[in-house]
Amino acid sequence: MTTKGKKPDKREYTLKFIPHQGETVRSYSFSMRTLKIWAAALAAGAVLLLGGFGYMSYSVGGAGSIAAPRETPDEKGRQAELAQLAEEARNLQTEMEKLTEREQTLRRLLDENAEDESAKHTGQGGPSVPAEVSQVRRALDAVSRGLPARRESLAQLEAQLQRQRTEATARAAEADKLARTDVPSNVPSGWPTSGDISSPFGWRWNGTDFHPGIDIANDTGTPIVATADGVVTAAGWNAGGYGNMVDIDHGNGILTRYGHASEVIVHEGQHVKRGEMIAYMGSTGFSTGPHVHYEIHLHGEIVNPASYL
Structure with missing residues (x-):
């Protein structure tokens, strides 16, 4: 049994441009095959355009978010321990300052090792580096x-x-x-x-x-x-x-x-x-x-x- 192929679609469409003021009418004729080719080309271009836009958005936004470092549980624990040690350091420093002030007072009363407070130097400096536990x-x-x-x-x-x-x-x-x-x-x-x-x-x-x-x-x-x-x-x-x-x-x-x-x-x-x-x-x-x-x-x-x- 022989199957007959479809006959080619020979329909044509005419697009006319009718200007004002009696100028010449322009006519453009397109076959159905030509229209289908143009439609397919436009669809492919739209897909490529959307795909490129999506890739750029991922590169700029998504990839940046993924690359951002996250604080690990170990890092959180280290920061908490440093904060606790800093509090202990402040308390010890306060006690040491009180003891030092009391000692200076006693030495002045005893006239031993008296110091001229105005002659002390107060220069400070040095780079700032991250503290280790x-x-x-x-x-x-x-x-x-x-x-x-x-x-x-x-x-x-x-x-x-x-x-x-x-x-x-x-x-x-x-x-x-x-x-x-x-x-x-x-x-x-x-x-x-x-x-x-x-x-x-x-x-x-x-x-x-x-x-x-x-x-x-x-x-x-x-x-x-x-x-x-x-x-x-x-x-x-x-x-x-x-x-x-x-x-x-x-x-x-x-x-x-x-x-x-x-x-x-x-x-x-x-x-x-x-x-x-x-x-x-x-x-x-x-x-x-x-x-x-x-x-x-x-x-x-x-x-x-x-x-x-």
């Missing part, structure tokens, strides 16, 4: 090992300072005992502390200010002692400019006052003896440096302490 741990271990030695050093300095204060008090008491054998115990006699007179009693600064006592200057922490037996009538902060202050009533209308102390170690109502330590020298209240302001009141009148020294 092992490096931070080694640094923290080094600081931790140094803390016990620093604490021990501070304990020794504090003990030395206390011995110095005790010895100074004992020497002052012994000197007072020898110098005041003929003076009644309730009459002020001798110096309330050791040091230099930095401002005398009376008018000062070209007559612009009257000073109601004498100022004896020395280092912060120098012991201050009572100059006669009596009862403490004031011990603590005074808002009138004396800072930390002690008043002692010796009876018979006699009162002594000791101002600008760094620390008061007696309390109101306490009975004290001549030469007994009552405070430590400081620079509280209206003061330009460590000293004790010493006043003597006699029946309510302020008198010059110089005659009682």
Whole structure:
């Protein structure tokens, strides 16, 4: 049985362009075969164009996203450990700074290895590099090992300072005992502390200010002692400019006052003896440096302490 082939499609289509104003009409004739070829070519071009656009989008957007590094669980753990170590480092640094500040204060009080803070150099620099956990741990271990030695050093300095204060008090008491054998115990006699007179009693600064006592200057922490037996009538902060202050009533209308102390170690109502330590020298209240302001009141009148020294 013979199968007959399809007859070729011989249809034709005419496309006419009819211009305005009576110009010539143009006609274009196309066979069905030609139209099919043009349609296939247009379809192939559209496929190629869409494919190229899709490839470019993938290259610019998709490929870039895939190439971006992602943080692995190990990296997250490392960052968390570094953050914890950084917090430990800050805490250790804070403690070390406090210990260093305390040590410097004690050494100044003991007059050992005194340093001029203004002469210190403060230059810093160096490249910034990523921190490694092992490096931070080694640094923290080094600081931790140094803390016990620093604490021990501070304990020794504090003990030395206390011995110095005790010895100074004992020497002052012994000197007072020898110098005041003929003076009644309730009459002020001798110096309330050791040091230099930095401002005398009376008018000062070209007559612009009257000073109601004498100022004896020395280092912060120098012991201050009572100059006669009596009862403490004031011990603590005074808002009138004396800072930390002690008043002692010796009876018979006699009162002594000791101002600008760094620390008061007696309390109101306490009975004290001549030469007994009552405070430590400081620079509280209206003061330009460590000293004790010493006043003597006699029946309510302020008198010059110089005659009682």
